[in-house]
Amino acid sequence: MSLQVELEQHRNVLIVRLKGELDHHTADVVRFKMEDAILRGRCEHVVLSLKDLAFMDSSGLGVILGRYKLLKSRGGKMVVCDTQPSVKRLFELSGLFKLLSYHESESSALASLEVVS
Amino acid sequence: MSGNNFMKLSFAARSENEAFARVAVAAFLAQLDPTLEQIDEIKTVVSEAVTNAIIHGYDGRPDGIVTLEAAIEGDTFSLIVSDEGNGIEDLELARQPLFTSRPELERSGMGFTIMENFMDAFEAESVPGGGTRLRMKKRIESKKALFN
Numbered sequence: 001m002s003l004q005v006e007l008e009q010h011r012n013v014l015i016v017r018l019k020g021e022l023d024h025h026t027a028d029v030v031r032f033k034m035e036d037a038i039l040r041g042r043c044e045h046v047v048l049s050l051k052d053l054a055f056m057d058s059s060g061l062g063v064i065l066g067r068y069k070l071l072k073s074r075g076g077k078m079v080v081c082d083t084q085p086s087v088k089r090l091f092e093l094s095g096l097f098k099l100l101s102y103h104e105s106e107s108s109a110l111a112s113l114e115v116v117s
Numbered sequence: 118m119s120g121n122n123f124m125k126l127s128f129a130a131r132s133e134n135e136a137f138a139r140v141a142v143a144a145f146l147a148q149l150d151p152t153l154e155q156i157d158e159i160k161t162v163v164s165e166a167v168t169n170a171i172i173h174g175y176d177g178r179p180d181g182i183v184t185l186e187a188a189i190e191g192d193t194f195s196l197i198v199s200d201e202g203n204g205i206e207d208l209e210l211a212r213q214p215l216f217t218s219r220p221e222l223e224r225s226g227m228g229f230t231i232m233e234n235f236m237d238a239f240e241a242e243s244v245p246g247g248g249t250r251l252r253m254k255k256r257i258e259s260k261k262a263l264f265n
Contacts, residue, residue, distance in 0.1 A: 024168040025132035031223070055139070055157075057164040062225035086157035093234060094227050 002026065005033045013113050014043035015106065019052035022060035030060075034067045044076045047109045048100075051082040060087075061094050068099060081109040122148065123188040130171045130181035130200065138167045138185060145187050146194060149257040158235040159194070159255070165228040166198035166251050172219065174202025174249055194255050196236075201248040208241055 003026035006017040014037050022030065037043060048064065050056075068078045080091065081103040091097050103109035124145050128134045139160040146159055167183055175181030186197040205211050211218070212233070217226035233239045238254040 021136060023132075023135050023164055024172065025135050027223075055160060055164075057161050057168065058225045058227040058231055059164075059168060061227055062223040065225060066223040086154070086161070090161070090231070093231065094225065 003029060005030055007033060007037050009037075009041060009043060010047075010110060011114075012042060012044040013047055013110060014038065014041060014045070015047045015049055015110075017049045017052070021055040022053060022063070023055070023057050024059035027059045027063040030063050031066065035070065038067070038070060038074070038076075044071075044074070045113045046071055046076065046078045047106060047113065048078065048080045049082055049106050049109070050080065050084070050087055053084060053087055056087045056090055058090070058094070061090060061096060064100075065096065077113060079103055079109045079112060081106055121188065121190045123186065125184065125186045127182050127184045129179055130175045130177075130183050130202075131179045132168075132171060134183070135164055135167050135171070138183070139163045142185060142187055142196065145189075146257070149189060149192065149194060150259045151257045155255075155257055159196070162196070162232050162235050162253065163198070165232050166196075169228055170198065170200035170202060170249065172222065172224070173205070174200035176203065192257055192259065194257050196253045196255075197250060198253075199248060199250040204245040204247050204249055205241070205243040206245050208243055212241070 003018060003020040003022055008015040016034060071078050079101050082105055103112060126141055142163045143156050143160050170183045181200060181202055184199045188195040210216055212229045214230040215226040217224040232253065236253040236255045240252045243249040
């Protein structure tokens with residue numbers, strides 16, 4: 001099972017859409033693609049759009065937490081939207097929603113960041 | 118389903134086998150007619166245990182062997198995930214939420230917490246230098262039983 005990472009720039013926000021399964025094996029591609037886009041691009045904030053993420057484990061939490069720390073050190077924010085119930089449960093269990101706010105849709109996630117910036 | 122059933126599977130400690138392990142166990146579990154939520158929980162638990170064996174047990178050495186054993190007795194699903202790798206020095210510390218011995222690898226330290234949360238029973242045995250064995254159980258109430 002593989003993972004696809006789709007990146008879209010929307011003004012100063014990077015939308016990251018993950019499709020497939022995010023585990024230890026596929027975490028590196030997320031790390032490299034997001035890191036590259038954040039460091040080289042003009043994005044300040046990130047929307048993680050997870051409608052098509054069918055599976056995630058704690059390796060996924062680790063890579064998301066790592067990119068959150070990078071953004072935060074640069075003064076940016078990360079928000080999460082549109083997750084499957086099993087993925088949302090893992091965010092809740094890990095306490096990650098204390099750091100990242102949750103939105104039902106990409107548009108409401110984007111709107112929340114446009115108010116910030 | 119009547120009677121007991123079991124399976125045993127050994128594979129190379131390679132990260133591409135994490136998805137294989139999840140799917141294999143989920144396919145075996147299917148005969149208990151689990152809910153989607155229960156399948157997701159078991160797949161997550163398998164992923165955590167196998168990933169731990171690969172990263173911590175064998176330090177990413179692909180010649181290591183990870184073994185999965187699953188059994189069904191009545192409505193109880195049992196799972197054993199074992200390796201013959203490095204073992205864990207301090208099991209109590211390893212089980213603490215957010216503890217990780219490998220922060221440089223961006224491990225979240227949530228693996229044990231997730232396994233304990235998603236299963237009804239969880240035991241870990243480990244011998245430093247001699248490997249780790251995780252034994253877990255979960256009751257799977259059949260959807261058919263719920264409807265009757």
